[in-house]
Amino acid sequence: MVHSDDKGLVLPPKIANIQAVIIPILKKGQDNQKALEMAKDAESLLKKAGYRVHVDDRENYNPGFKYNHWELRGVPIRLEIGAKEVENAEVRYCKRNDGAKASIKMDVLVDSV
Numbered sequence: 001m002v003h004s005d006d007k008g009l010v011l012p013p014k015i016a017n018i019q020a021v022i023i024p025i026l027k028k029g030q031d032n033q034k035a036l037e038m039a040k041d042a043e044s045l046l047k048k049a050g051y052r053v054h055v056d057d058r059e060n061y062n063p064g065f066k067y068n069h070w071e072l073r074g075v076p077i078r079l080e081i082g083a084k085e086v087e088n089a090e091v092r093y094c095k096r097n098d099g100a101k102a103s104i105k106m107d108v109l110v111d112s113v
Contacts, residue, residue, distance in 0.1 A: 009074030010097055020046060020113060021070045022055045025063050025082030034086045042079060042091060042109060049110045071096065077113060 003010050013019045024039040026032040039055050046053045056066050063080070070078060080092040090103045093112075104112040 003074070008072035011074035011076060013076045016074060016076055017052065018054045018070075018073075018075050019052045020054075020077040020079055021075045022053060022079045022081065023063060023066050023070075024055070024057055025080060025085075026057070026059055027083075030083070035081050035083065038086050038091075038106070039081050042081065042106065045110055046113060049113075051113065067094075 003012075022039045022042055024032065024035040026035065036057060039057065043053050043055050056070070058066070061069075067078065074096065076096045078094045078096070080094070082092075085091055085103070088103075089107075090105050091109060092101065092103050094101045
């Protein structure tokens with residue numbers, strides 16, 4: 001009961017299998033290549049720093065489904081990358097334990113996570 005709430009599992013980062021999930025916001029009929037590239041770049045930066053990271057680039061699910069999917073599994077940090085984030089060279093994050101959301105620049109991503 002300590003590691004859950006009404007939304008599902010809540011895991012501390014040290015014991016979570018996946019510490020951060022990166023969800024590129026893919027829209028049908030648009031060029032999503034830049035968002036996917038930025039997601040892969042963020043993944044490689046975080047993996048080099050020693051974090052366990054996963055990129056959810058499934059095209060057959062919408063972002064809301066993916067958010068819920070990873071929230072139920074207790075992933076501590078969700079990183080979102082869409083067209084607006086690519087344009088501003090930043091990443092939107094959401095913490096699982098308290099739901100805090102903010103944007104961080106790509107050049108300070110590893111330090112912020």
